[in-house]
Amino acid sequence: DQQVKQNSPSLSVQEGRISILNCDYTNSMFDYFLWYKKYPAEGPTFLISISSIKDKNEDGRFTVFLNKSAKHLSLHIVPSQPGDSAVYFCAASGGSNYKLTFGKGTLLTVNP
Amino acid sequence: GAVVSQHPSRVICKSGTSVKIECRSLDFQATTMFWYRQFPKQSLMLMATSNEGSKATYEQGVEKDKFLINHASLTLSTLTVTSAHPEDSSFYICSASGEIRGAGNTIYFGEGSWLTVV
Numbered sequence: 001d002q003q004v005k006q007n008s009p010s011l012s013v014q015e016g017r018i019s020i021l022n023c024d025y026t027n028s029m030f031d032y033f034l035w036y037k038k039y040p041a042e043g044p045t046f047l048i049s050i051s052s053i054k055d056k057n058e059d060g061r062f063t064v065f066l067n068k069s070a071k072h073l074s075l076h077i078v079p080s081q082p083g084d085s086a087v088y089f090c091a092a093s094g095g096s097n098y099k100l101t102f103g104k105g106t107l108l109t110v111n112p
Numbered sequence: 113g114a115v116v117s118q119h120p121s122r123v124i125c126k127s128g129t130s131v132k133i134e135c136r137s138l139d140f141q142a143t144t145m146f147w148y149r150q151f152p153k154q155s156l157m158l159m160a161t162s163n164e165g166s167k168a169t170y171e172q173g174v175e176k177d178k179f180l181i182n183h184a185s186l187t188l189s190t191l192t193v194t195s196a197h198p199e200d201s202s203f204y205i206c207s208a209s210g211e212i213r214g215a216g217n218t219i220y221f222g223e224g225s226w227l228t229v230v
Contacts, residue, residue: 034219036221042224043116043118043205043221043222043223043224044156044205044221046219046221089155089156099146099158099161100146100156100158100207100219101158102156102157103155104155105155
């Protein structure tokens with residue numbers, strides 16, 4: 001049973017345009033959500049997070065939106081840059097133990 | 113710079129031997145660390161939760177006698193793959209939760225360790 005789903009295995013966008021990565025979850029106990037970026041053979045790098053008390057969090061080019069009623073979150077990257085090309089993982093946790101459940105990831109390719 | 117350091121980054125061992133991977137939190141204390149495993153083109157799978165000073169909590173299907181976890185201090189957790197077999201070859205990643213420089217609590221990952229069992 002996959003509690004965190006990233007239904008698009010890959011996404012390709014042009015440099016300068018917006019990248020939108022989507023994530024759905026099923027566990028209503030999740031109250032903290034994170035996005036990680038991962039290059040091959042490296043550990044994930046934290047990008048941005050959002051708690052369930054908010055519906056939007058912005059950090060530079062990265063914005064995460066949370067729709068609790070739909071159990072859906074999205075990561076917007078604008079403008080997209082070739083260096084953003086990587087696999088993006090959505091993760092969720094519930095409570096204070098920081099045990100993360102990950103989606104399968106979306107491979108983002110930003111074309112020059 | 114890295115806030116969670118993992119060592120070694122790559123290790124090759126012979127089948128039947130044991131190998132230890134270290135995970136250190138830098139500049140912060142981590143009472144809880146997590147160990148993940150990633151197979152090619154798949155998501156990160158949580159193996160176990162490592163608690164300082166107590167036994168690790170293993171996820172269903174993870175053999176505790178095969179993957180020994182020790183969290184001896186607030187900055188160090190180790191994963192030992194015992195009697196390794198080729199199917200244990202994988203990418204192992206640790207994470208730790210902590211607050212750095214007043215940025216609020218978040219979760220940081222190590223660089224990962226590639227294990228190849230031959």
